[in-house]
Amino acid sequence: MGVLYLVSLLLGITCMLLLDHRFRLFFWRDAKAAAIVTAVGLVFLLAWDLAGIRLGIFLRGEGTIATGLLLAPELPIEEPVFLIFLVLCTMVLYTGARRLLDRISLRLAERERENV
Amino acid sequence: MTYLWLALAFIAAAAVAGVLFARHGAWRGEAGKHWKAVGLAFAALAVLTAVFDSVMIGMELFHYDASHILGVKIGLAPIEDFAYPLAGVVALPGLWMWLTRKRKDSSSSNLKGLVPQALLASRPVSWINTAYPFAAAMLLTTREVDWVLIVGTFYFLIPYNLAMYGINDVFDYESDLKNPRKGGIEGALLQPHLHRPMLWLAAITNIPFLLVLAFAGGPAAWLSLAVSSFAVVAYSVAGLRFKERPVLDSLTSSTHFVSPAVVGLALAGANVTSGLVILLAAFFLWGMAAHAFGAVQDIEPDRQAGIGSIATVIGGRRTVRLAVGLWLVAGAAMLATPWPGPLAAVIAIPYIVNCAPYWNVTDTTAARTNVAWRRFIWLNYGSGFLVTLIFILQWSLTS
Known part of the structure; x- marks a missing residue:
């Protein structure tokens, strides 16, 4: 039984939260909204997984780095953790991109004012 | 092809939701930026997916029924x-923009400081007191570090204390206001507007862990987790307020520290021996004594706030004597456990020496016991050290 995958995912989540904390992007900007987005994202993606499992598309591997513990047939306990990571990664990228775009347009506006 | 249809169905649902959210959530001129940021985020996600999906498939974490996929792959990723x-990325940022519209500044400042406050309120200096009993009980039984041990230890280190002290501070607000001792090493005053968020934080950080730990164990673990969680809530929540019911307050408080050990034993599937029961009983008495003695210093503020405790009811002097007696019994009980358990009897002595000077304390001088209480926090570290040495000895004797 391996915990490498689970530990990597938790580490990934920690890193996302550190970015979030450092730049006040998601949970550190509006914790309630961030919690709702994370929960909605998790439920949506989990429903997708379950549909895929039901249709016989997704099959769990026998990788040695996974714990091998299942929440449901073909659904390892790592899956929801991965999905949470995916949602956090998505939102950190999006909010980060917004921050960058805002900064760029602000700088352009300043430059224009200087040129006038 | 099945996977493609499934994916298209979910993408369509996400796209509809994303467009609706963006339309209702964006202020004038914001939509353009929103979709640009969505594009940038997806570009980055696509690269990450190509790399990490390939790694995950390569590590055989999952695979696909070949008859259901198109067969077009980037790396190993279909x-x-x-x-x-x-x-x-199409749906969630839209939801986020919609949720955070208008109240951009007010709500964030509203929750500002919740996490630091919660951490301070959870008395980090005492975190180890609940994590250690769990980890020690489980490790000494299974003799290996598995994921349940890691998850459980983390749970009893932080989320459990967040819930215990967070709930406590919300419902203790009244008496804490009148108690200058709170706010430093032993806890913090919690602003009223943070009360509801604090309870939410406690629920969000605890329930997932409880479910995972329950999932990892059988009926014994379920029962002990239920008792443990009930004790955490019942101690301070309005309506139950076990902390204001003499004797029940000390019993519940002690349960806070002993139940993690019982959960650890249940998850590890330990054999119930008489030695183990005596050990747990001694630990329980030690916890009761610790709580009872701690309540003595608060006699005055508690009475002023109309709050009852074992100490306000039976008085400071009798409470101190009861605590010393309980430590004595706890120490004596350890003498009845199998070797090297009797060594632990020594641990009772510093507690008795620390508190015996208050043998004749009165309710008006009760606040002075805070001096002993402060030493007590560090005494616990010393006891933990001795207990660890005894555990190591026990480990080497039985391996």
Whole structure:
């Protein structure tokens, strides 16, 4: 039984939260909204997984780095953790991109004012 | 092809939701930026997916029924797998923008300081007191570090204390206001507007862990987790307020520290021996004594706030004597456990020496016992050290 995958995912989540904390992007900007987005994202993606499992598309591997513990047939306990990571990664990228775009347009506006 | 249809169905749902959210959530001129940021985020996610999906498939974490996929792959990742990040990035940022519209500044400042406050309120200096009993009980039984041990230890280190002290501070607000001792090493005053968020934080950080730990164990673990969680809530929540019911307050408080050990034993599937029961009983008495003695210093503020405790009811002097007696019994009980358990009897002595000077304390001088209480926090570290040495001895004797 391996915990490498689970530990990597938790580490990934920690890193996302550190970015979030450092730049006040998601949970550190509006914790309630961030919690709702994370929960909605998790439920949506989990429903997708379950549909895929039901249709016989997704099959769990026998990788040695996974714990091998299942929440449901073909659904390892790592899956929801991965999905949470995916949602956090998505939102950190999006909010980060917004921050960058805002900064760029602000700088352009300043430059224009200087040129006038 | 099945996977493609499934993916398209979910992407369509996500796209509809994303467009609706963006239309209702964006202020004038914001939509353009929103979709640009969505595009940038997806570009990054696509690269990450190509790399990490390939790694995950390469590590045999999961695979696909070949008859259901198109067969077009980027690296090892089937093209359909990119539907996950696509759907996520189309819908979720829109939801976020909609949720955070208007109240951009007010709500964030509203919750400002919740996490630091919660951490301070959870008395980090005492975190080890609940994590250690769990970890020690489980490790000494299974003799290996597995994921349940790691998850459980983390749970009893932080989320459990967040809930215990967070709930406590919310419902203790009244008496804490009148108690200058709170706010430093032993806890913090919690602003009223943070009360509801604090209870939410306690629920969000605890329930997932409880479910995972319950999932990892059988009926014994379920029962002990239920008792443990009930004790955490019942101690301070309005309506139950076990902390204001003499004797029940000390019993519940002690349960806070002994139940993690019982959960650890249940998850590890330990054999119930008489030695083990005596050990737990001694630990329980030690916890009761610690709580009872701690309540003495608060006699005055508690009475002023109309709050009852074992000490306000039976008085400071009798409470101190009861605590010393309980430590004595706890120490004596350890003498009845198998070797090297009797060594632990020594641990009772510093507690008795620390508190015996208050043998004749009165309710008006009760606040002075805070001096002993402060030493007590560090005494616990010393006891933990001795207990660890005894555990190591026991480990080497039985291996």
